[in-house]
Amino acid sequence: MSSDPWGRVDEQGTVYVRTADGERVVGSWQAGSPDEALAYFKRKYDGLVVEIELLERRVRTTDLAVKDAMTAIEHLRTAVDEAHAVGDLQALGERLDALVALVHKRGEERRERKARAQAEAREAKEQVVAEAERLAESTDWRVAGDRLRALVDTWKGLPRLDRKSDDELWHRFSHARSTFSKRRKSHFASLDAQREDARLRKLKLVAEAEALRDSTDWGATATRYRELMNEWKSAGRAQREAEEELWARFRGAQDVFFQARNAVFAERDAEYRENQTAKEALLVEAEALLPVKDLKAVRAAFRSIGERWEEIGPVPRDARSAVEGRLHAVERAIREAEEAEWRRTNPEARARAAGLTGQLEAAVEQLRQRLEKARAAGNASQVERLERELAGREALLEQARKGLEEFSG
Structure with missing residues (x-):
């Protein structure tokens, strides 16, 4: 008989x-010895060990389904329970x-x-839908x-949810895309209509x-x-x-007209260059009248220049x-001299200026007297107020006196 910690063979070979x-x-x-x-x-036992080790490795390293794993385990458990093998079968069961x-x-x-x-x-798809x-x-x-096209690719790359949730989110996503497409189609249809209207309007302008x-x-x-150019700009784009x-047709028609006009002009x-030369000589004569000293003589001289100016005729457009x-600059200077002379010799204006000056002089004198009394009385607040009022009236008086001096200039 042969013996081992996990098994034995008796004399009959069992x-x-x-x-x-x-x-x-x-x-x-x-067929041989007990050993x-x-x-x-x-x-036989080692073979079971190998099968269990292989299943352990599959469970640890792969995503073997629970059902498939349990089926394999039950198969091995039956094999262990019914094993015709010698070894620590209990250890295999525990494994x-x-x-x-x-x-x-x-x-x-x-x-x-x-x-x-x-x-x-779900969160990613909800974000896709919200953006859409x-x-x-x-x-x-x-x-x-x-x-939106990029979001479709993003959606396709995301895992499916449960059918109800996935269908609800896809419906919202699809509706958003459809809404945008309809709006864009409507926009461009309207734009096409506007462009066709612009084309018809511009066709009339071209004609x-x-x-x-x-x-x-x-x-x-x-x-x-x-x-026509303003109407063209407001017609919109075709x-x-x-x-x-x-x-090209619109611009070409204008070019024909303006080239012909420019040639005539x-x-x-070229015929008007002599007129330009003559008028420039008159300008030298007119500008020599300034500054105005003898208004009557200057007015007569400028009237003579104006008469000769009109007789000469037009000058080239680029010199006009x-x-x-x-010439207008000289005319303005003479007009300003006339206005200054009128203001200086206007008796009504002089009288008004003299009257205002007299009133201000009287008011200033009264304020000075009141100020002296306030100082003598030691009334500081009244002194301060009267000094401010006196300074204002004196400034007005200074301006009035200058205005009055202009009438005696």
């Missing part, structure tokens, strides 16, 4: 395994018990991870449209501009072209290609402003 409940027959051996029999059944606890723990951890992932996914609903009211069509391009009524036609084509200006500006 092999036993020792358990907590006593010995159990696991087989018989007739070989024990070695064979130990290898399987520990593995059951580990499976349940891993399952709970997996459920917790799934719950967290679902919560995070804000964008639904945007008028920044390109930026908002691009962002009138082209009808005017050969006109020789230079002043009236130039004015009408300026009016579609790009139509806008460019209409503008250039020829006319400068030439006329110099």
Whole structure:
């Protein structure tokens, strides 16, 4: 008979395994020695150990489903309970018990991870929906449209929620996108209508501009072209290609007219250069009258210059402003001298100035007398008040005297 801590072989070749409940027959051996029999059944035991270790590794390192893991454990438990093997079968059972606890723990951890992932996914999808609903009211069509398309990709990358929650959020998301699309479509339809209206309006402006391009009524036609330009600006923009084509025609018609007008004016200006020279000579004569000393003589001389000025005729357009500006400057200086002379010699104004000066002189004298009395009485507050009042009246008197002096200048 051969013996081992976990089993033995009796004289008839029967092999036993020792358990907590006593010995159990696991087989018989007739082909060799008892030691070989024990070695064979130990290898059976080692095979069970390997299977348990493999299952333990799968549970620890993979997301093996609880159901599948428990099925494998029960299969191994049956194999251990009915094992034809020699070894510590109780230890194997305890490892399987520990593995059951580990499976349940891993399952709970997996459920917790799934719950967290679902919560995070819900929050992320709610943020996507909230942003989409804000964008639904945007008028920044390109930026908002691009962002909504990006949000669709974001949504697709997020885990699914429970069906009810996922459907509700998707409905809101889809509604926001649909709202934006309808608003954008309506906007551009309205814009197309406005552009078509602008095209028709500008087509009429082009037709009138082209009808005017050969006109020789230079002043009236130039004015009408300026009016047409203002109408063009207020008409709005047509579609790009139509806008460019209409503008080219509109501008071309104006160019024809203004080039013809400029050619005529250039020829006319060449004829007016002699007039410019003559008027510039008169300007030298007029400017020599300043400053005005003898108003009567200056007035007569300027009247003579004006008569000769009118006889000369027009000057070139590019010189008109400068030439006329110099003459007007002399005219203003003479007019100012006339006004100054009238103010100086106006008897009514002089009388009013003299009367005001006399009144102020009397008022100043009265204030001085009252001030002397207040000082003598030692009334400090009254002295202070009268001094301020006297200073104001004296300043007014000084101004009145200067005004009166102008009448005797």
